[in-house]
Amino acid sequence: MISNAEIKWVRSLHEKKFREREGAFIVEGEKLVREALNSGFEVLHCWWRDEIGEQAMSRISCLSSPSPALAVLRQKAEAPLPAPGGLCLALDGIRDPGNFGTLLRMADWFGIPTVFASPDCAELYNPKVVQATMGAVFRKEVHYAPLPEICAQWREAGFPVLGTFLNGENIYQTELPADALVIAGNEGSGISAAVAEQVTGRLTIPAFGGNGAESLNVAAATAIVLSEFRRR
Amino acid sequence: MISNAEIKWVRSLHEKKFREREGAFIVEGEKLVREALNSGFEVLHCWWRDEIGEQAMSRISCLSSPSPALAVLRQKAEAPLPAPGGLCLALDGIRDPGNFGTLLRMADWFGIPTVFASPDCAELYNPKVVQATMGAVFRKEVHYAPLPEICAQWREAGFPVLGTFLNGENIYQTELPADALVIAGNEGSGISAAVAEQVTGRLTIPAFGGNGAESLNVAAATAIVLSEFRRR
Numbered sequence: 001m002i003s004n005a006e007i008k009w010v011r012s013l014h015e016k017k018f019r020e021r022e023g024a025f026i027v028e029g030e031k032l033v034r035e036a037l038n039s040g041f042e043v044l045h046c047w048w049r050d051e052i053g054e055q056a057m058s059r060i061s062c063l064s065s066p067s068p069a070l071a072v073l074r075q076k077a078e079a080p081l082p083a084p085g086g087l088c089l090a091l092d093g094i095r096d097p098g099n100f101g102t103l104l105r106m107a108d109w110f111g112i113p114t115v116f117a118s119p120d121c122a123e124l125y126n127p128k129v130v131q132a133t134m135g136a137v138f139r140k141e142v143h144y145a146p147l148p149e150i151c152a153q154w155r156e157a158g159f160p161v162l163g164t165f166l167n168g169e170n171i172y173q174t175e176l177p178a179d180a181l182v183i184a185g186n187e188g189s190g191i192s193a194a195v196a197e198q199v200t201g202r203l204t205i206p207a208f209g210g211n212g213a214e215s216l217n218v219a220a221a222t223a224i225v226l227s228e229f230r231r232r
Numbered sequence: 233m234i235s236n237a238e239i240k241w242v243r244s245l246h247e248k249k250f251r252e253r254e255g256a257f258i259v260e261g262e263k264l265v266r267e268a269l270n271s272g273f274e275v276l277h278c279w280w281r282d283e284i285g286e287q288a289m290s291r292i293s294c295l296s297s298p299s300p301a302l303a304v305l306r307q308k309a310e311a312p313l314p315a316p317g318g319l320c321l322a323l324d325g326i327r328d329p330g331n332f333g334t335l336l337r338m339a340d341w342f343g344i345p346t347v348f349a350s351p352d353c354a355e356l357y358n359p360k361v362v363q364a365t366m367g368a369v370f371r372k373e374v375h376y377a378p379l380p381e382i383c384a385q386w387r388e389a390g391f392p393v394l395g396t397f398l399n400g401e402n403i404y405q406t407e408l409p410a411d412a413l414v415i416a417g418n419e420g421s422g423i424s425a426a427v428a429e430q431v432t433g434r435l436t437i438p439a440f441g442g443n444g445a446e447s448l449n450v451a452a453a454t455a456i457v458l459s460e461f462r463r464r
Contacts, residue, residue, distance in 0.1 A: 098330070102449055109448050111440035134446070172463040208343035208462045214366070216341050217334055220455035223448065227456045230440045231404040 002052045002060070006045070010060040010072060016123055023075045025125035026062060032135060033069035039138035042074040062127040075125055079141055081150075082114055084157040085179055087229060090116040090147050092195050093186035094218065097122045101132020102219045103184060108136035110226040115140050116181075118147045118192075147183070151198030154181045160200045163191045164221055168202030176229050184222045234284045234292070238277070242292040242304060248355055255307045257357035258294060264367060265301035271370035274306040294359040307357055311373055313382075314346055316389040317411055319461060322348040322379050324427050325418035326450065329354040333364020334451045335416060340368035342458040347372050348413075350379045350424075379415070383430030386413045392432045395423045396453055400434030408461050416454045 012018035013026050024044055027036045037043060049057045049068045057066040089107050094100045100122035107115050121144070122129050130137050143150075151161045163183035164171070183199065185191035191199070205216065205224050216224070244250035245258050256276055259268045269275060281289045281300045289298040321339050326332045332354035339347050353376070354361050362369050375382075383393045395415035396403070415431065417423035423431070437448065437456050448456070 102452065106448060106452055108441050109439050109452075205459070207341050209340050216338060216455065217451070219449070219452055220334065220338055220341075223452035223455045224459045227437070227459065 002047055002056050007056065007059050010045075010070070013072065014062055014127065016126065019075070019123075019125050024072050025075055025130065026127050027071045027073055027130055028061060028063055028069065028127065029067045029131070030069045032131070033071045035135045035138060036071050036073055039073075039135075041076065041138060044072045044074055046071040063131075078143060081143055081145065082141070084154040084159050084181070086114070087112055087179060088114045088116065088181050089222070089226075090118075090150060090181055090183045090195075091121050092118050092147055092183055092191050093189070094121045094184065096187065097126045097128035098132045099187065099217075099219055100124075100126075101129040101134075101137075103222060104129075104133045104136040104140050104142070106219065106223055106226060107140055108133075110230050112226070113139075113141055115142050116147060116150050117142055117144050118195075119144055147192075148194040148198055151181065151183075151195060155198060155200060161198055162201045162203055162225075163196065163199045164205060164225060165191070165196075165202045166204060168204035171203045171205055171225065171228050174201075174203060176232060180229070182222070182225055182229070184218050187218045234279055234288050239288065239291050242277075242302070245304065246294055246359065248358065251307070251355075251357050256304050257307055257362065258359050259303045259305055259362055260293060260295055260301065260359065261299045261363070262301045264363070265303045267367045267370060268303050268305055271305075273308065273370060276304045276306055278303040295363075310375060313375055313377065314373070316386040316391050316413070318346070319344055319411060320346045320348065320413050321454070321458075322350075322382060322413055322415045322427075323353050324350050324379055324415055324423050325421070326353045326416065328419065329358045329360035330364045331419065331449075331451055332356075332358075333361040333366075333369075335454060336361075336365045336368040336372050336374070338451065338455055338458060339372055340365075342462050344458070345371075345373055347374050348379060348382050349374055349376050350427075351376055379424075380426040380430055383413065383415075383427060387430060387432060393430055394433045394435055394457075395428065395431045396437060396457060397423070397428075397434045398436060400436035402438055403435045403457065403460050404438070406433075406435060408464060412461070414454075414457055414461070416450050419450045 047070050124142050154161050160177050160180045162180050279302050356374050386393050392409050392412045394412050
């Protein structure tokens, strides 16, 4: 029920180059595939392990233990850039697919529909990203765009552009606006210089350790920042 | 400057079985190795890429791009179980090494010295855990122990045992104690039934999406919970 040509095609989609050429991407896992079928994304193919067998499934799977279902969906064309406003998240150089997916999942939890990503971020349709989003990939509008320009647009429209830095205002004691563009920076190097120049407010999550802890990872820091925005 | 026997020995430490037998573990990365040298852990060996060459380094390294430094340290004997009290974290079935390490790093940030881990958690000395802790591995006291018993001890000593559940009290509106044992549950299945029975308070982080987001990952959820404890 799956031809060799199809196997070859799905395997090619493990690579970004072919995902882009084919405008397609892979979704795996019973739960995620079921969600995919109801997501509004065009489903090009869907295979179940029960039908094609363990061996064929392990040949097309991206996972170390092949799941019961794998679907190939058509990538969505990026929507036009939305006007500034609301609470939005901008990912600045989040290269790790797991972190990138986790941040989209978090945006989903906190009711943030739109996420901007700098062009050097992980690819939205990387199977590891898709997996880590736990379905948020179907619900978020992700725009790859140069962040300094996006930030400048928000500033010019009168909206705050906020990032976390080591030397900012204590986030627990700062008044937070309802609308803002929140920047999450690269785990190693933080928010890039060109984006930092556009920031209108610098926030800090205070450390309580006092024993050498230098940083939180980007997912934890962003979770705390978004939690502070939403709880108030 | 590194013998074949040494290369073989370090490579054996990539596996848990040999780490346990040798009572040793690997630390990699220039920053982490420098920290290791000042950590109070006994350093059994330390190699620099400059000295042993790229090729030897790549043979002993656990990383896909071998770093400039690798040290082998002696594992610390577990300290006796501390008496209940203070703010502590208990990890219930955190099997993913990256998550486990990230949670230790977070404990470090939030000034939590002691972390309990159920026996089915990732191994503290797994190289991926060590890497993800960003040095917290040198500063935290980690106790592997059956969590239901630990929880029972805390309860009996009159301290709250708190976990996050889908049907708990809104954490933003709940009074939080200064001392508590906070449980972080397995990413897929959450807090185990035997531990849940021992919980004295159920907390919930409310979702703001209303569009299908089902959960936060354990690192994000724990970051928010610890942030709520510490900011007040």
